[in-house]
Amino acid sequence: MSAVGDALDAALDREEAGAVEVVAGPHRVRVDVVVPGAVGVRVREVRVDGPPGDVTERAYAIADGARGLGERIVPVEVAPSLGGAVLRTHPDAMDGPEFFDLAVGPGHTTVTRQRRRDDGGREAVPFDLTRRDLRRLVERLAAPTER
Amino acid sequence: MLPIDRDLQRFRDIVKGRVRKELRRYMSSGELVGRKGNDTVSIPIHSIGTPRLRHGDNKKGVGQGDGDGDGPGEGQQAGDAEGQHVLETELTIEELAEILGEELQLPRIQPKGQKDARTSNPRYTGISVNGPESLRHFKRTWRRALRRTMAGGEYVPERPIVVPIKDDRRYRSSRIKEEPRSAAVVLYMMDVSGSMGKEQKEIVRAEAFWIDTWIRHNYDDVETRFIVHDATAREVDRDTFFRTRESGGTLISSAYKLAMSIIDEHYPVDSWNIYPFHFSDGDNWSQSDTKLCIELVRDRMLPIVNQFSYGQVDSQYGSGQFLKDLTEAFPRDPRVVCSRVANREAIMGSIKELLAGGR
Numbered sequence: 001m002s003a004v005g006d007a008l009d010a011a012l013d014r015e016e017a018g019a020v021e022v023v024a025g026p027h028r029v030r031v032d033v034v035v036p037g038a039v040g041v042r043v044r045e046v047r048v049d050g051p052p053g054d055v056t057e058r059a060y061a062i063a064d065g066a067r068g069l070g071e072r073i074v075p076v077e078v079a080p081s082l083g084g085a086v087l088r089t090h091p092d093a094m095d096g097p098e099f100f101d102l103a104v105g106p107g108h109t110t111v112t113r114q115r116r117r118d119d120g121g122r123e124a125v126p127f128d129l130t131r132r133d134l135r136r137l138v139e140r141l142a143a144p145t146e147r
Numbered sequence: 148m149l150p151i152d153r154d155l156q157r158f159r160d161i162v163k164g165r166v167r168k169e170l171r172r173y174m175s176s177g178e179l180v181g182r183k184g185n186d187t188v189s190i191p192i193h194s195i196g197t198p199r200l201r202h203g204d205n206k207k208g209v210g211q212g213d214g215d216g217d218g219p220g221e222g223q224q225a226g227d228a229e230g231q232h233v234l235e236t237e238l239t240i241e242e243l244a245e246i247l248g249e250e251l252q253l254p255r256i257q258p259k260g261q262k263d264a265r266t267s268n269p270r271y272t273g274i275s276v277n278g279p280e281s282l283r284h285f286k287r288t289w290r291r292a293l294r295r296t297m298a299g300g301e302y303v304p305e306r307p308i309v310v311p312i313k314d315d316r317r318y319r320s321s322r323i324k325e326e327p328r329s330a331a332v333v334l335y336m337m338d339v340s341g342s343m344g345k346e347q348k349e350i351v352r353a354e355a356f357w358i359d360t361w362i363r364h365n366y367d368d369v370e371t372r373f374i375v376h377d378a379t380a381r382e383v384d385r386d387t388f389f390r391t392r393e394s395g396g397t398l399i400s401s402a403y404k405l406a407m408s409i410i411d412e413h414y415p416v417d418s419w420n421i422y423p424f425h426f427s428d429g430d431n432w433s434q435s436d437t438k439l440c441i442e443l444v445r446d447r448m449l450p451i452v453n454q455f456s457y458g459q460v461d462s463q464y465g466s467g468q469f470l471k472d473l474t475e476a477f478p479r480d481p482r483v484v485c486s487r488v489a490n491r492e493a494i495m496g497s498i499k500e501l502l503a504g505g506r
Contacts, residue, residue: 076464077341079378079396082432086396091344091463099464116465120487 004029004048004142005135012041012131026051027142031134034126041134044126045112048141052107059085059104068129068137069100069111098125109141162236166190167246174353174498175491187237244364247357251498254505256365256453258329258420269321278318287317330368331420331453333359334409336402338427340377341394347460350488351426352389354458357498358424366420372409376402378432382409396432399425399469403443410451421452424501429459429467437469441476449482454506458497460488482506 007022008029015036022029028049035042059075066073072093078085083106089099097116102109113127129137166173173190238246247253274284292311296302302309335355337348363369373388374380377395380402406423414421431437448455459470470485477483486500487493 075341075394077377077396077430078394079432081378082396082398084396084432086342086430088464094463097465101464114464116463120459120461120466120489121471122465122467 002139002142005139008135008138009131012036012134029138029142031138038131040128040130042126042128043134044124045110046134046137046141047108047110048138049108050142055080055083055085055104055106058106058109059087062102062104062109062141063087065140066100066102066111066137068133068140070133071100073100073102098127100127111137111141159242162190162238163242163246166238166243167250170246170250171492171495174357174495187239188243190236190238240360240363244360247361247498248364251495251502253361253499253502256362256420256505258331258366258453270324271319271321272324273320273322275318275320276316278320282319284317284319288315291315291317329366329420330370330418331362331366331422332370332372332410332414333362334372334374334406334421334423335388336374336376336380336406336423336425337388338377338397338399338402338425339375339391339393340397340430341392342397342428342430342462342464343392343460344462345392347428347462348389348392350460350491350494351458353491353494354426354488354498354501355424357494358501361498361502362422370414374402374405374409376405380405397427397430398436399427399431400436400439400443403440403448407443407447416451422454422456423448423452424456424458426458426460427467427469428462428464429469430464431467431469434472437472440469441472444473444483445476449480452482454481454504455483456501457483457485458488458501459485461490 002024004022004024004027007024008020008031011020011022012031012033015038017033017036020031020033030045030047030049031041032044032046033041034044056078059078063073063075066087069089072090073087074090076086076088085104087100087102087104099114099116101112101114103112112124114122115125116122248255271282274287288311289309292309292315293302295312295315296309337343337351339348359369359371371385373383373385375383375388375391375393376398377393378398378401379395382405383391402425403423410416410421431440444455457470457473459466466487470487473483474485481504484501484504486497488497
């Protein structure tokens with residue numbers, strides 16, 4: 001159990017749609033809730049801010065630990081010189097046009113789900129997580145370098 | 148024309164017809180790309196065989212029929228019959244380019260302005276009194292000898308013997324003639340960041356092959372340069388260009404900056420027709436870099452290049468925003484040509500889009 005997980009659980013217990021923001025120690029978590037629920041939630045975006053760290057380490061640690069999303073996540077672009085990394089669902093784990101997209105910075109990570117459109121473009125779509133998986137995900141993003 | 152030449156010509160026409168018919172397949176499979184020689188391309192033709200007679204009714208005749216025997220009849224041994232042959236023939240790059248041009252209805256490229264590099268060609272159009280025997284001008288030598296013999300009264304029509312002496316000898320001599328030659332440089336730039344996979348690179352490889360073929364058909368001299376980039380750009384050889392994969396982020400401006408420095412250093416604008424081609428999945432790292440790219444294209448490239456071409460290759464994750472941004476920045480400029488390549492089947496259409504301007 002972690003402070004950030006507990007704080008998020010408490011905020012989600014209110015079962016309200018919209019942005020849910022919690023601060024616990026050095027971390028700030030923002031979850032854009034589309035449909036709230038006692039067991040599961042539909043969200044549009046999850047963002048965790050924390051103390052800055054090494055982008056490369058963070059990217060690989062998150063790829064190892066982001067199992068709460070239910071899909072294998074791999075670093076697609078890791079660019080310390082640009083101060084960021086992009087992680088996505090492994091192509092082999094994609095079942096259709098949707099995939100997770102994680103934008104990792106030195107001190108923040110944003111999780112969205114994208115859908116590949118027929119015209120080649122992409123659009124963000126809401127995704128479902130159990131409250132338990134969401135908590136695990138947020139805890140992992142808050143402590144990403146513990147591989 | 149000898150009968151064998153006629154037959155050969157007819158065979159080449161059949162081959163060309165077959166290539167034309169299956170051009171889309173050749174383009175999407177990339178089958179020809181690895182078979183390119185200096186001036187020729189090997190074409191695998193799958194179903195041209197030697198003509199043979201066919202009988203009407205396939206009735207059983209003498210010595211035919213089902214046999215009956217004992218023992219196992221199936222096995223995994225090697226067969227002793229002939230295998231199926233795939234005939235390979237060669238077409239010149241010129242022939243291939245003609246087929247491409249006809250099929251895609253591509254206009255001939257009009258070289259821009261007076262961009263002619265001049266080349267010096269020795270041509271044997273002069274006559275000299277000295278020279279190597281291999282260049283002796285027999286007719287002139289004999290004519291001078293005849294004139295001398297007649298002038299000296301030594302010529303006897305009944306016994307016409309003419310013996311050239313050293314002074315009669317004339318030789319062909321070369322004169323340097325400067326000829327204008329149209330020259331082009333093609334700069335291929337490719338995003339090799341982590342999001343560009345093997346399939347995307349194969350698509351780019353096939354596109355580059357056909358673009359190369361067409362541009363070579365239109366110019367006397369063509370040079371190609373290859374630039375790969377992720378967050379940084381570097382110049383590489385052709386082989387590395389199609390095999391490199393990096394895991395860095397995509398900073399497209401790095402490639403445009405390097406392309407410009409290569410052009411500035413090696414290709415004076417008044418001598419070269421310049422064609423930059425850039426391929427990416429369109430996932431540029433930031434909008435600020437996209438803005439910089441647009442500035443570079445508008446202010447530095449467009450004033451000197453014939454055409455700036457951008458091909459956006461879809462990855463498993465779809466494609467990024469760059470194509471849209473570029474199209475919005477240059478909505479009606481014919482010098483900026485953009486094309487989206489969704490998959491291998493789209494290669495033919497994309498090449499047509501990129502080369503249809505005839506610039």
